[in-house]
Amino acid sequence: MPNPKSVVILGAGAWGTALGAIAEANNHQVKIWSRHGSLSLADAVKDADIILSAISMQGVSEVAKQIQSLDISPDVIFITATKGLDPETTCTPSQIWQEMFPLHSVVVLSGPNLSKEIQQELPAATVVASRSATAAEFVATVFSSPRFRVYTNLDPLGVELGGTLKNVIAIASGACDGLQLGTNAKAALVTRGLTEMVRIGVSWGAKTETFYGLSGLGDLLATCNSSLSRNYQVGYQLAQGKSLVEILAHLQGTAEGVNTCNVLMQSAKKQNISMPITEQVYRVFQGEITPRQALEELMLRDIKPEYND
Numbered sequence: 001m002p003n004p005k006s007v008v009i010l011g012a013g014a015w016g017t018a019l020g021a022i023a024e025a026n027n028h029q030v031k032i033w034s035r036h037g038s039l040s041l042a043d044a045v046k047d048a049d050i051i052l053s054a055i056s057m058q059g060v061s062e063v064a065k066q067i068q069s070l071d072i073s074p075d076v077i078f079i080t081a082t083k084g085l086d087p088e089t090t091c092t093p094s095q096i097w098q099e100m101f102p103l104h105s106v107v108v109l110s111g112p113n114l115s116k117e118i119q120q121e122l123p124a125a126t127v128v129a130s131r132s133a134t135a136a137e138f139v140a141t142v143f144s145s146p147r148f149r150v151y152t153n154l155d156p157l158g159v160e161l162g163g164t165l166k167n168v169i170a171i172a173s174g175a176c177d178g179l180q181l182g183t184n185a186k187a188a189l190v191t192r193g194l195t196e197m198v199r200i201g202v203s204w205g206a207k208t209e210t211f212y213g214l215s216g217l218g219d220l221l222a223t224c225n226s227s228l229s230r231n232y233q234v235g236y237q238l239a240q241g242k243s244l245v246e247i248l249a250h251l252q253g254t255a256e257g258v259n260t261c262n263v264l265m266q267s268a269k270k271q272n273i274s275m276p277i278t279e280q281v282y283r284v285f286q287g288e289i290t291p292r293q294a295l296e297e298l299m300l301r302d303i304k305p306e307y308n309d
């Protein structure tokens with residue numbers, strides 16, 4: 001384990017708190033900053049070795065801009081644990097951080113990590129990915145523990161997109177369970193969902209194999225099969241006939257898949273990329289169809305080869 005480091009967590013939500021506890025258990029000095037807390041951002045990031053952002057997508061650009069105006073040592077490593085896409089630019093969180101801090105190392109942390117289980121100290125694995133192998137290896141040593149196994153990876157975009165794109169499929173999976181469609185239907189949905197993720201992710205520059213790792217397939221398996229996932233909960237409740245507005249008003253925490261689905265749909269249309277499951281989720285959000293009608297449309301699509309469709 002490295003010497004104690006100063007780790008600043010941005011965002012006192014479920015994920016920021018859980019990651020803070022892991023670093024603290026490894027004897028690092030942890031400060032958690034929240035926009036509603038008494039600690040100023042300037043005081044929080046002063047003397048930081050690591051700045052880890054676990055804020056929802058909607059706050060990333062704004063907070064990154066505030067930090068840009070502060071005096072940040074060139075040795076600071078940024079970690080992003082947000083799973084979303086910027087609605088204006090379609091940029092991922094790591095692209096936003098890297099653009100604002102071009103000379104700093106930026107590391108993506110993503111994996112099958114339902115925060116409630118991690119808070120209960122159940123074992124889990126994750127991936128830290130960066131263009132800098134040294135930065136990824138350093139971050140792995142800071143967070144690794146007997147209950148949190150951290151793998152390194154050199155495809156930050158692929159790791160980040162795995163965690164982000166799977167949220168839309170988790171919503172569809174929640175709906176699949178809400179409609180009680182069974183295990184075969186779920187297996188088909190998740191597998192075809194992964195195909196969609198690979199298709200768009202690779203067109204954006206991610207590596208195919210990354211989607212078959214912990215941050216892609218691994219996170220799909222976790223969130224598509226657990227009622228702890230907020231995205232899954234959104235889909236499940238849509239299948240029960242609730243409106244999206246009603247669901248989001250009562251949901252505890254952030255379901256990034258809702259915004260991600262909208263951003264994805266626009267990009268897929270522009271790029272002419274087929275994303276049938278995402279499209280059906282989008283249409284359910286728009287109130288155009290019910291989850292059951294979405295199922296019927298997916299089942300009645302043209303017959304085609306399993307690959308190269």
Ligand SMILES: NC(=O)C1=CN([C@@H]2O[C@H](COP(=O)(O)OP(=O)(O)OC[C@H]3O[C@@H](n4cnc5c(N)ncnc54)[C@H](OP(=O)(O)O)[C@@H]3O)[C@@H](O)[C@H]2O)C=CC1
Pocket residue numbers: 010011012013014015016034035036054055056057058059060062063081082083084113114115116252253254256
């Ligand atoms: N929970 C989980 O299991 C996991 C979550 N993630 C990802 O981590 C991110 C955060 O998730 P989670 O912690 O669960 O969500 P929560 O809803 O619990 O917390 C969101 C956090 O973001 C902060 N925030 C939101 N908007 C802004 C803003 N404009 N400026 C500053 N801070 C803001 C919130 O601050 P405030 O409290 O002041 O509103 C809060 O600290 C999401 O992208 C999620 O997909 C990734 C892996 C696991």
Ligand SMILES: O=C(CO)COP(=O)(O)O
Pocket residue numbers: 083111112113114115163167170219222223228229230231232254255256
């Ligand atoms: O990404 C997650 C687990 O890896 C958390 O999923 P939800 O955001 O759907 O709760």
